[in-house]
Each structure stands twice: as structure tokens, then as C-alpha cells.
Amino acid sequence: MEVLQLLVSGISQGCVYGLIALGFVLIYKATEMVNFAQGDLMMLGAFFAYTYLNLMELHFLVALPLTIFTMAILGAFTERVMIRPMIGEPHFSVLMLTIGLGFILRAAAGAIWGNEPRSLDLPYAGGVIDLGGLIIGYENLVIVIGTAMLCTLLFLFFRFTRLGIAMQAASQNQLAAFYVGIPVKRIYSLVWAISAGISAVAGILVAPVSLIDPLIGFIGIKAFAAAIVGGFGSLPGAIVGGLIIGIVEQFAGLYLPTGFSDVSAYVILLVMLLIRPEGIFATMQQKKV
Amino acid sequence: MAVLELTNIETYYGPVMAIRGVSLEAKEGEISVLLGANGAGKTTVLKTISGAMEPQKGKITFRDQEIQGVDPDQTARMGIAHVPEGREVFPFLTVEENLQMGAFSRGDSEVQQDMEMVYDYFPVLAEKAKQQSAYLSGGQQQMLAIGRALMLRPSMMLLDEPSLGLSPRLVSEIAEIIERVNREQNMTILLVEQNAKMALDIGHYGYVMEVGRIVMEDTCERLKSSQDIQEFYLGVKDEGVRGRRRWKQRKTWR
Ligand SMILES: Nc1ncnc2c1ncn2[C@@H]1O[C@H](COP(=O)(O)OP(=O)(O)O)[C@@H](O)[C@H]1O
Ligand SMILES: [Mg+2]
Numbered sequence: 214m215e216v217l218q219l220l221v222s223g224i225s226q227g228c229v230y231g232l233i234a235l236g237f238v239l240i241y242k243a244t245e246m247v248n249f250a251q252g253d254l255m256m257l258g259a260f261f262a263y264t265y266l267n268l269m270e271l272h273f274l275v276a277l278p279l280t281i282f283t284m285a286i287l288g289a290f291t292e293r294v295m296i297r298p299m300i301g302e303p304h305f306s307v308l309m310l311t312i313g314l315g316f317i318l319r320a321a322a323g324a325i326w327g328n329e330p331r332s333l334d335l336p337y338a339g340g341v342i343d344l345g346g347l348i349i350g351y352e353n354l355v356i357v358i359g360t361a362m363l364c365t366l367l368f369l370f371f372r373f374t375r376l377g378i379a380m381q382a383a384s385q386n387q388l389a390a391f392y393v394g395i396p397v398k399r400i401y402s403l404v405w406a407i408s409a410g411i412s413a414v415a416g417i418l419v420a421p422v423s424l425i426d427p428l429i430g431f432i433g434i435k436a437f438a439a440a441i442v443g444g445f446g447s448l449p450g451a452i453v454g455g456l457i458i459g460i461v462e463q464f465a466g467l468y469l470p471t472g473f474s475d476v477s478a479y480v481i482l483l484v485m486l487l488i489r490p491e492g493i494f495a496t497m498q499q500k501k502v
Numbered sequence: 503m504a505v506l507e508l509t510n511i512e513t514y515y516g517p518v519m520a521i522r523g524v525s526l527e528a529k530e531g532e533i534s535v536l537l538g539a540n541g542a543g544k545t546t547v548l549k550t551i552s553g554a555m556e557p558q559k560g561k562i563t564f565r566d567q568e569i570q571g572v573d574p575d576q577t578a579r580m581g582i583a584h585v586p587e588g589r590e591v592f593p594f595l596t597v598e599e600n601l602q603m604g605a606f607s608r609g610d611s612e613v614q615q616d617m618e619m620v621y622d623y624f625p626v627l628a629e630k631a632k633q634q635s636a637y638l639s640g641g642q643q644q645m646l647a648i649g650r651a652l653m654l655r656p657s658m659m660l661l662d663e664p665s666l667g668l669s670p671r672l673v674s675e676i677a678e679i680i681e682r683v684n685r686e687q688n689m690t691i692l693l694v695e696q697n698a699k700m701a702l703d704i705g706h707y708g709y710v711m712e713v714g715r716i717v718m719e720d721t722c723e724r725l726k727s728s729q730d731i732q733e734f735y736l737g738v739k740d741e742g743v744r745g746r747r748r749w750k751q752r753k754t755w756r
Contacts, residue, residue, distance in 0.1 A: 375606070382592045382603045388554060389590040389647075394578035394607030394654060 217347050219463045225353035225422070227459020228360035232415035233436030234443065234451035235367075236408040242446055243384045243404040246296065246307050250315040251412060252433015257318055258284045258413030259333070259425045260326050267334050281413045288409025289402040296405070297398065315430065322427040330424035338421040352421035359418050363411065364452060371448075380404065438482040444492025453493060457481060503530045505658055505690045506551065506582075511560035511570075513543075513550045520546045521557070522714035528658065533684050533691045535701040535722060537731075538711035544694040545587055547711070548660045551692075552584035553577045564658070579607045583656035587663045587694075589643035591650070593636035597627050600635050600646055604653025613653070620649035623679055641672040648679065658690040659683075665697045673697065677704050698734075702726045710734075 236251045248254075261283050265276035295314065299307045332338075340351040371377040383390040383400045390397050416425075423429060439458045443450025458478045466474035485492065504527040513521040520543050528534040538544050549555040551562060553574040562570040569577055574584065592600050601620055605613045621628035624645040630638060635646055644664055651659055661680065665673040681704045683689050695701035702708060702722045710718040710731070718730070725731050 375602070378595065378599055379603060379606055382595060382599075385592045385594055386590055388574075388586060389592060390603075391554065391574035392552060392578060392584040392586060392590075393604050393650060394575050395603065396575050398573070398575075 214346050215467075219467060220460060221347070221349055221353060223460030223463035224456060225356040225459070226462065227439075227456035228356050228452075229415050229419045229422075229455070230432065230436045230439045230459050231452035231455025232360060232363070232411055232418070233433055234440035234455050235364075235448060236411050236415075237437055237440045238443075238446060238448055238451045239404055239408045239411070241440075242448075243380065244296075244401055246304060247311070247437075248314075248405075248408070249308065249311040249433070249437075250318060250430075251408070252430035252436060253315040253318040253322075254284065254288065254409045254412035254430070255416040255419070255433065256322060256425070256427060256430035257287070258409075258416030259420045259429065260322055260331075260416075260427075261413070262417045262420060263326065263331050263333055263425055267331070273336050277417060280417060281410045284413035285406040285410040288412075289406040291409070292402045292405035297401070315433075319427045319430065326427070328427060330426045332424050333417070333420035335417075335421050350422075352418075356418045356422070359414065360452070363414055367407075367411075367448070376403075435478040438478045441482060442485045442492060444494040447492065447494035450492055450494030504528065505530050505565060506692065507561075507563045508547070508551070509561040509563075511547070511550055511557045511562065513546050513555055513557045515546075520714055521550065523560070524711070524714070524716055526709050526716060526719070528690055528692045529707065530690055531684070531688045532706040533680070533693055533704055535705035535708040536692065536694045536711060537696070537698050537701060537708060537725075540696065541713075542711040543714045544711055545662055548584060548586075548662050548692070548694060551577075552582055552660060554584075575607075578654060578656075581654075581657035582660065583651035583654045583658070584660045585647050585651045585662060585664065587666060589640060589647055591635040591638070591643050591646050594634055596632050597635050597638070597646055598631045600650050601627075601653050604650035605655075608653075608655065616653055616655065620652055623652070623682070624649055641668050641676075644668065644672075644676065645679075648676075652683065656689075658692070660692050660694075662694045663696060664693075665695060665700055673700055680704060698731065702731075 233251055233255055236254070237247065240246060240248045258280055262276060262280040265271045265279050266273065271279065291314065295310060296307065299310060337351040337355055342349050342354070371381060379390070379395045380400055380403070383395055383397050387397060435458060436455065439454035440451050441454070442457060443452070443454030458481055461481055462474050462477050465477040506528040508524055508526050511521055511524045512519065524547060526536070536544050536547065546555065550557050553569065553572045553576065556571045560570065561568060564580060564582060567580070569580065592603060595603065601617055602613070605616065626642055627645060627649055630642065635643060638646060648664065664676050664680070668676065677700050680691065680693065684691055693701055693705060702725055705722040708720065708722045708725045709716050720728070
């Protein structure tokens with residue numbers, strides 16, 4: 214039973230890593246850039262949810278879409294003013310820029326919302342279901358269901374809509390996408406919007422489990438490890454990588470000496486890089502330049 | 503009437519000048535041919551037209567609009583379909599999805615109909631409609647790239663070495679299709695080729711490029727009988743400085 218209990222919390226924590234990893238991978242696949250502010254976008258999403266829910270006291274069903282929408286706009290805006298002018302610059306510069314963006318976002322969040330931890334007034338927080346001794350908190354259940362729904366939605370979008378297929382096309386062959394008239398630059402803005410929107414969902418989902426403060430975005434580093442474990446460039450891989458790290462962390466926390474839980478993500482990453490450097494879901498994708 | 507006109511175009515890769523003042527035009531309903539050895543700058547000319555590269559100097563007019571420096575997705579929407587060299591398909595989309603993407607900018611309801619038209623030009627694509635295009639042969643990928651460009655319903659096509667790396671049988675098949683598209687749709691085509699024979703056979707007017715410049719132009723008929731062309735494409739593969747200097751001394755080049 215204890216094992217199951219750990220599995221449940223591991224899965225729910227893993228979903229959160231997976232969602233942030235999804236954001237990393239989406240942007241990477243489309244633009245070949247790594248956005249190191251991905252975790253901080255999640256933090257910002259959580260704070261917007263806090264503002265709409267706790268401070269403005271909007272209804273939960275209004276506040277959540279509004280949070281996602283706000284973050285999507287912010288993501289597209291970031292792409293437009295910070296990233297797009299960097300086209301043609303070395304990838305390293307862009308990477309530094311996103312690290313800098315993370316600093317700015319943390320500082321801004323601290324200035325606006327303060328540094329002490331906040332909790333989100335979600336209607337489902339605190340409840341549990343008891344499955345014959347296996348206790349599952351509503352917040353954990355919601356994380357898993359929310360993640361599954363979001364992934365399904367993304368799958369359908371990329372697989373079946375014209376826009377989704379165009380986004381795949383732009384990521385598979387940028388120049389050819391331009392030549393057929395796909396507005397590639399706007400697609401990039403859209404990718405950032407989706408990616409920031411997913412982070413917002415992650416922020417909302419994780420808020421009831423871990424309180425919100427300007428530094429919660431640092432779990433983005435573990436999510437980054439998850440993305441690599443999954444085979445950077447694979448969307449299902451991002452989720453699977455997240456789950457692996459989430460679950461191992463929980464077990465390491467119980468069965469290994471203190472401190473191991475927090476480094477287990479990097480141990481997994483290291484092991485993965487040694488035995489299968491291309492990640493679990495290696496994409497055979499060779500981008501044409 | 504000239505559909506497309508380049509005037510004194512200069513294009514750089516960083517500090518390297520790849521196009522050194524090129525002027526040429528493509529006439530309505532004609533196949534214009536741009537010949538030249540590897541590295542002459544043919545691809546760069548096409549990229550400058552479609553907007554993948556911006557010229558430092560010069561003017562490009564397409565149907566009375568200046569288009570130098572316009573983004574390639576915009577020139578596509580204006581009706582210029584660029585089929586780049588090297589069979590640039592979307593490898594992990596199916597053949598059908600590739601074709602649908604060709605029509606991405608269109609809002610009309612005749613996409614399905616045009617898909618049938620492409621399958622009529624290239625029956626083999628119909629057979630492979632549901633397959634990922636990464637698994638097509640080189641020739642089939644080239645057909646897909648051309649078919650995808652047709653899905654744009656362009657009024658002009660830029661074809662970059664469509665025959666490159668294909669078997670002689672496929673080369674003549676592609677040549678036939680290019681001719682058919684030109685004839686049946688009155689399509690204006692700018693065809694870049696190293697395969698001079700094929701290009702001059704189907705083209706109307708031709709330009710010869712060397713190290714970033716146009717060094718010769720004439721009707722394809724006359725180019726074909728020009729001794730320089732015959733010699734040049736009959737084995738003079740040496741691209742060394744000496745070879746070039748020799749060519750520059752030829753009177754017929756200018
Ligand atoms: N990406 C690039 N960076 C720098 N120089 C390039 C690049 N692409 C082409 N060139 C140079 O520009 C010249 C013209 O190339 P290109 O237009 O590809 O010739 P062609 O298509 O006739 O073979 C060549 O000398 C080539 O070396
Ligand atoms: Mg070329």
C-alpha cells in the first residue's frame with residue numbers, strides 16, 4: 214500500500230514535470246531554441262491564477278481559462294519582442310537571453326506579489342478519496358486528469374487541425390514551410406503562446422500541492438532533465454520523462470538517505486546520457502538546415 | 503510581357519558577394535532557363551526572388567510590385583511558388599498532408615480538386631498518399647515538392663535543379679511534366695538547371711551564369727547551337743581560376 218501511495222504522488226509530481234518539459238520541447242522542436250525561463254513561466258501562471266482567484270475572487274471556471282489566456286498572450290509577446298529580433302544570432306545568445314528572462318520574471322513576481330508563499334483558493338483543495346486504504350488527494354487526482362486531458366487536446370490539435378499540421382511542417386522543414394506560404398514567424402509566436410499556456414496549466418495544477426512563491430520555477434531544471442530523458446524533441450517523451458523522474462524522486466525520498474530525492478533527477482539524467490544518450494523516444498528527425 | 507524582372511541584384515552571404523549585379527526577366531507563359539556550373543549563384547538568385555534572402559542592392563518586380571526583401575511566405579501568397587533544390591518535403595507528414603500544406607494560404611474550396619490534378623500529373627503520389635514522405639524515393643520526393651508547389655495555385659514557379667540526382671528516365675519524366683504544366687496552365691516558370699540539355703530542350707529563353715554574373719543570354723534555340731554552350735557542357739568541368747579566365751576572354755560571352 215505504501216508503494217502505491219508513493220506511486221500516486223510520484224505520478225502527480227511527474228505530470229507537473231512533464232507539462233513543463235512539454236513546453237521546453239515544443240519551443241525546441243519549432244525553433245531549435247531552449248527556453249530556460251519555462252519554469253518561471255509556470256511560476257508566473259500560478260501567480261496570475263492567484264490574482265484572479267484569491268485577489269479578484271473570480272469564479273474558478275473563469276479564472277482558469279483567463280490565466281491560460283493571459284500566459285499565452287505573454288508567451289507570444291515574449292517571442293515577438295525578445296526572441297524574434299534574435300533570429301540569426303548564435304543560439305548561445307538566445308539561451309542566455311532566456312536565462313535572463315527567468316531572472317527578470319522572478320524579480321518582477323517578487324516585487325508584485327511578494328516573496329512569502331501563497332496558497333491558491335481552489336475549490337477542490339484538501340479533499341481526498343479513499344480507495345480501500347489508498348488515499349488520493351483531490352489535488353493529485355486533478356493533476357493527473359488535467360495532464361491527461363491537456364495531452365489529448367494537444368495530440369488532437371497537432372494531428373488533425375490544419376494549423377497543428379502546419380506547426381509540424383514548420384518544425385520539420387522551416388524553409389519549405391515558408392515557401393508554401395505558412396506564416397512561419399507567426400507560427401513561432403503561437404508555439405510560444407501554447408508553451409506558456411501549458412506552463413500556466415502546470416502552475417495551476419501544482420499550486421495546491423506546493424505553495425506559490427517566486428522561486429517555484431526552479432523545478433524547471435528538473436523538467437529540463439525530464440525532457441532530455443524523454444529524448445528532447447519528443448512530446449510523449451517529455452511526459453514519460455517527467456513521470457520517471459517524479460516517481461523515482463518519491464521512492465528515493467523514502468528508501469534512500471535524505472538529500473537523494475532532490476538529486477535523483479540528475480542521477481537519472483546522467484544514467485540516461487550514459488546508456489542511451491538520445492533519450493527514450495529518440496526522434497530520428499534530422500532537421501534540414 | 504515580363505512577369506518577373508530583376509534589375510542589378512546584388513546578394514551577399516555575410517561579407518561574401520554571391521550575386522554580382524544580376525538582371526533578368528521571365529516572360530508570361532514562358533519557361534525561362536538559368537544555367538550555370540555549381541556555385542555560380544543560381545540558387546541564391548532564386549532565394550533572393552522568393553525572399554529567403556534579401557538583396558543588398560537592386561530591384562525585383564513581380565507583376566508591377568516591388569518584392570525585394572519581402573518574406574518568402576508573403577511572396578508565396580502573391581503567387582510565386584519556389585521549389586527549392588534537394589527535395590525539401592515535410593518528411594514526417596504524409597504525402598497527402600504535404601499537398602494540403604501546399605494549399606495552406608488558400609481559402610477556397612477547390613483544394614481537393616487540385617489534389618486530384620496533382621495526382622493526375624504524378625499518379626505514383628496517389629498510390630502513396632497515406633505514406634510518410636520520408637519513405638519516398640528521391641524522384642518521388644521531387645514530384646511531391648513540385649506537386650506541393652502546384653497546390654499553391656501559383657502564377658509563377660521557381661524550380662531549382664529538379665533533375666538533380668535523378669535517373670535519365672526520371673529526368674525526362676520531370677521535364678515532360680514541367681512542359682505540361684507550362685502548356686496546360688500557361689505557367690510562367692524560371693527553371694534553374696545544371697542539366698543544360700534538358701533545360702534548353704524545354705525552355706524558351708535562357709541565361710548563363712558564372713560566378714555571380716549573367717555572362718550570356720539568348721533564346722534556348724540559339725543557346726543550344728552556341729559553340730560555347732556545347733563545349734562548356736561537354737566536359738569542361740574545371741572550375742579553376744584558369745578555366746574562368748579563359749572563358750572571360752571569349753568574345754561571344756558578352
Ligand atoms: N549558406 C552560404 N553561406 C556562405 N556562402 C554560400 C552559402 N550558400 C552558397 N554560398 C556561396 O555562394 C555562391 C553561390 O552559391 P549557390 O547560389 O548555391 O550556387 P548554385 O546554386 O549555382 O550552385 C557559392 O560560391 C557558394 O559557395
Ligand atoms: Mg544550387
